[in-house]
Amino acid sequence: MTDRRAELAANLARVEERIAGACAAAGRKREEVTLIVVTKTYPASDVRLLHELGVRHVAENRDQDAAPKAAACADLPLTWHFVGQLQTNKVRSVIGYSDVVQSVDRAKLVTALSAAAVRAGREPEVLIQVALDAEVGARGDRGGVAPDGVEELAAAVEAADGLRLGGLMTVAPLAGEFAGRQRAAFERLMEISSRLRATHGPATMVSAGMSADLEEAVAVGATHVRVGSAVLGVRPPLG
Template sequence: MESFDNYRRLCDRVDAAAQRAGHAVRLLAVSKMQPAAAVRAVAALGQSVFGENYVQEGLKKQRELADLSLEWHAIGPLQSNKCREIAAHFDWLQSLDRAKLIEPLNRARADAARPLQVLIQVNIDDEASKSGCAPGHIDALVAQISAAPHLALRGLMAIPAPGDPDRLRAAFARMHELYLKLRHERPEVDTLSMGMSADFEVAIAEGATLVRVGSALFGARG
């Protein structure tokens, strides 16, 4: 019952924020550290898109939920030795941030039915502790991804620094500017992934087309 109430309230909030912003928004349910049973319960309510930070945890849930038709996004920092598993078993990668990952991802995806859908993660606040490329490196990554036949560039992702609301909103706005520039150059681009449980409504107001929500849906992680 709680999962139903949380999901209904969350969808209502996302829909309301999207209506105010005047564009469609997808909800990605972040299921990190949640059991497969919790994912199954939310999927039964209509949610089909889930995100995992840790590859092995995500693969385990995929096996346990293989009877469901779900879309799986890898959203955590990507190590080179995980490229094969990401490419073979996930539908989307939201955290591509350096060139050396492109060739192994492309090679490992070669036998899949469709390209791996890719977002470039941008370190919009230049945080030393956070993954993501500098804004000035986006164009080079775009060119290399576009040359990889088994990868499909879909847009950008960011996790701005938490804290001051005005600074956060400004970071979201800078990401939206980068997204619009990229979309102008690459018409296939359609996704700006930013905003989490505490700030997704602000992110939507500033142009997010996909929000990544965990605790507001599942409750506190175990």
């Protein structure tokens, strides 16, 4: 086993132990939570090693890095998630490899994604990114729509050709009433998710929690956690 493979295996085991422990503490089954490994800035060789180690969901946040990496790993049965802020001029490329776009936060982006998906003959799942620090009617500093805009955007996604509404995503806010209160932030997201499911039943996915706060997200019901540094490390990337 190479040093890098051994490192990734050990890190994955620790993260798996954390997720399993959080599920047990919350009275949830381990299979209720999907681990997405965020491979941004790391090379395709790491993605291949992760696949060997059992990872099936990977995420990227910059199209210029993600597109060539996804192409280099096109032979692997992976689900690719796009989690970064997305400009409309990158949509066509992102649709080419992304199975899930987690950062939908405005109607213009829904329109662009729909057109690109239909053109490419693909049907990606999309999540509405919720900015829990945004004022009413505004977008967050790190992307995302304010909670009051979720229903309107969900309706736009459901009406759009080529897209499937999967649910919600958030990043724990750095400012505002939820700053430093990850669990409270995730609880708020779950409240919004409950309302969304009442009107859009299949939209059950809740993507929340990262390396530092995955336990809080699992505790309140997140279905997916996005973990980068706890798996890949915080040292300078390889390659």
